Amino acid sequence: MDGVVETSLSQTRQLVSDMDGAGLLSETPEAILSRINPCSSLSEALSGADYIQENTPERIEVKHDVLTAIEANAQPDAVIASSTSGLLPSAMFENIASARRCLVAHPLNPPHLIPAVELVPGPATDAASLHTARMILEETGHVVVTLQREIAGFVMNRLQGAVLDEAFRLVEQGIVGPEDVDIALRDGLAMRWSVVGPFETIDLNAPGGVFDYIDRYGPMYDDLSIGSEGRADWKGPVRDVVTADRRARLAVDQIPARTKWRDARLAEIARNHLDKREKS
Amino acid sequence: MDGVVETSLSQTRQLVSDMDGAGLLSETPEAILSRINPCSSLSEALSGADYIQENTPERIEVKHDVLTAIEANAQPDAVIASSTSGLLPSAMFENIASARRCLVAHPLNPPHLIPAVELVPGPATDAASLHTARMILEETGHVVVTLQREIAGFVMNRLQGAVLDEAFRLVEQGIVGPEDVDIALRDGLAMRWSVVGPFETIDLNAPGGVFDYIDRYGPMYDDLSIGSEGRADWKGPVRDVVTADRRARLAVDQIPARTKWRDARLAEIARNHLDKREKS
Numbered sequence: 311m312d313g314v315v316e317t318s319l320s321q322t323r324q325l326v327s328d329m330d331g332a333g334l335l336s337e338t339p340e341a342i343l344s345r346i347n348p349c350s351s352l353s354e355a356l357s358g359a360d361y362i363q364e365n366t367p368e369r370i371e372v373k374h375d376v377l378t379a380i381e382a383n384a385q386p387d388a389v390i391a392s393s394t395s396g397l398l399p400s401a402m403f404e405n406i407a408s409a410r411r412c413l414v415a416h417p418l419n420p421p422h423l424i425p426a427v428e429l430v431p432g433p434a435t436d437a438a439s440l441h442t443a444r445m446i447l448e449e450t451g452h453v454v455v456t457l458q459r460e461i462a463g464f465v466m467n468r469l470q471g472a473v474l475d476e477a478f479r480l481v482e483q484g485i486v487g488p489e490d491v492d493i494a495l496r497d498g499l500a501m502r503w504s505v506v507g508p509f510e511t512i513d514l515n516a517p518g519g520v521f522d523y524i525d526r527y528g529p530m531y532d533d534l535s536i537g538s539e540g541r542a543d544w545k546g547p548v549r550d551v552v553t554a555d556r557r558a559r560l561a562v563d564q565i566p567a568r569t570k571w572r573d574a575r576l577a578e579i580a581r582n583h584l585d586k587r588e589k590s
Numbered sequence: 591m592d593g594v595v596e597t598s599l600s601q602t603r604q605l606v607s608d609m610d611g612a613g614l615l616s617e618t619p620e621a622i623l624s625r626i627n628p629c630s631s632l633s634e635a636l637s638g639a640d641y642i643q644e645n646t647p648e649r650i651e652v653k654h655d656v657l658t659a660i661e662a663n664a665q666p667d668a669v670i671a672s673s674t675s676g677l678l679p680s681a682m683f684e685n686i687a688s689a690r691r692c693l694v695a696h697p698l699n700p701p702h703l704i705p706a707v708e709l710v711p712g713p714a715t716d717a718a719s720l721h722t723a724r725m726i727l728e729e730t731g732h733v734v735v736t737l738q739r740e741i742a743g744f745v746m747n748r749l750q751g752a753v754l755d756e757a758f759r760l761v762e763q764g765i766v767g768p769e770d771v772d773i774a775l776r777d778g779l780a781m782r783w784s785v786v787g788p789f790e791t792i793d794l795n796a797p798g799g800v801f802d803y804i805d806r807y808g809p810m811y812d813d814l815s816i817g818s819e820g821r822a823d824w825k826g827p828v829r830d831v832v833t834a835d836r837r838a839r840l841a842v843d844q845i846p847a848r849t850k851w852r853d854a855r856l857a858e859i860a861r862n863h864l865d866k867r868e869k870s
Binding site: 396418419424425426428453454455456457458459461462463465466467468469470471472473474475476477480483484485486488489490491492493494495496497498499500501502503504505506507508509510512513514515517518519520521524528530531532533534535536537540541544545549552553555556557560562565568569572575576578579582 | 676699704706736737738742745746747749751752754755756765766768770771772774776777783784785787790793795798799800801810811812814815821824829832835852855
């Protein structure tokens with residue numbers, strides 16, 4: 311147990327130091343780290359906590375056990391958030407007595423650099439808990455997406471899945487290689503969406519806004535019949551095409567280095583956003 | 591005709607001046623503008639041109655007429671590119687004698703700030719013309735996506751359509767409001783995709799790369815059954831929901847001002863990319 315705590319603290323120190331180097335902190339690393347209290351028991355860890363975020367593995371039995379233990383040790387009104395990206399709140403909180411204060415708070419990887427977090431209530435989650443979670447997350451620099459009710463994949467993975475499925479289909483059909491898809495997003499669509507989301511994009515791309523856009527371009531999208539052939543077979547031959555292309559560009563053992571590079575770029579973007587906010 | 595040329599030149603001067611202000615030019619505005627030769631006849635405009643980009647309205651009769659006239663006046667080996675986003679090369683170049691040198695070069699709006707351009711060959715387009723177009727576009731700072739053959743919507747609008755369709759569906763089903771979708775992309779998925787495209791994203795998100803990712807997360811995406819209910823009805827009640835939300839955030843007459851703001855942000859991002867390239 312001590313080993314786990316030490317490893318975790320050492321990773322946190324590194325992360326905070328990286329964020330400091332990127333100019334993302336408004337306090338010294340020491341001031342931030344001094345607020346972290348490592349504990350070796352749940353009751354100690356949860357004492358005085360208003361908001362609890364559990365990040366245990368994505369297995370429903372694990373979640374049940376952890377949530378039951380958290381519930382037994384937390385303050386009566388503490389909000390209990392789970393970081394799951396795949397398990398549904400209705401299943402996770404099924405046998406939890408105080409399910410009213412349980413919800414999903416799902417960040418995007420890497421969570422210390424990407425502001426968006428989605429909040430997903432279960433059938434029993436109350437509005438007060440959602441509100442508290444939202445306030446606390448916004449105060450700590452996140453931008454919150456709130457779902458009205460659960461849906462498989464939530465919003466993030468449904469949107470990511472829609473893009474990936476069309477991407478696999480385009481490669482499967484031999485229209486483009488995987489790198490072309492990455493260029494189309496990286497140096498095209500996503501560059502634009504990172505400034506104005508997809509609805510604002512189409513709102514700005516027709517003189518009368520989004521209503522007008524649907525009149526002008528809706529029929530074009532109807533003609534594309536996207537998804538009409540059903541899901542692409544990700545495990546079919548297209549998997550070898552994508553794998554061969556990726557491996558030609560990056561050896562598997564280079565993934566950690568490339569991830570570091572990605573995070574440095576994301577940190578720059580986050581820093582840029584922060585500058586904007588401070589100036590305004 | 592003179593009025594058209596003058597209006598066009600004046601818009602170009604403004605654009606070049608904006609780009610200069612954003613630090614996007616490697617030459618003075620005067621040097622760039624001095625290379626623009628306004629003409630009032632096609633033969634004059636095409637004399638000596640190796641690459642021709644036509645940007646006339648998206649109507650097949652217009653394209654046929656314009657392409658026929660361009661063909662008659664262009665140098666024998668000039669590449670003829672069309673900026674269409676909706677018309678298929680096979681239809682556009684059907685009756686053009688030298689269809690071998692005709693192709694689609696489709697930029698993304700705003701084209702002076704977004705680097706990605708997709709090249710779409712028609713059935714008769716030869717490899718040499720595609721190669722020439724690619725070289726010229728890359729030399730002028732674009733990042734090129736090359737399609738192996740045409741498909742309705744090409745790559746850009748198919749990927750955009752996949753996102754929009756899932757977005758409309760999520761709003762249609764009352765899962766989230768339009769602004770939540772925009773946040774999920776702007777401050778989440780697209781921020782990441784603007785650094786590493788969707789294939790590279792999943793390649794970095796599993797220890798063994800994309801092959802491993804498909805094993806780990808493929809079944810989760812299968813369970814989402816994205817698109818299984820068919821296309822969302824963009825013109826149904828969801829249209830009023832999205833319109834009401836957008837209009838509450840931005841009046842229609844504010845669209846031009848917001849577009850200017852968007853372009854200024856995109857210019858910053860483009861400038862940042864340029865700095866990176868110069869340093870490396």
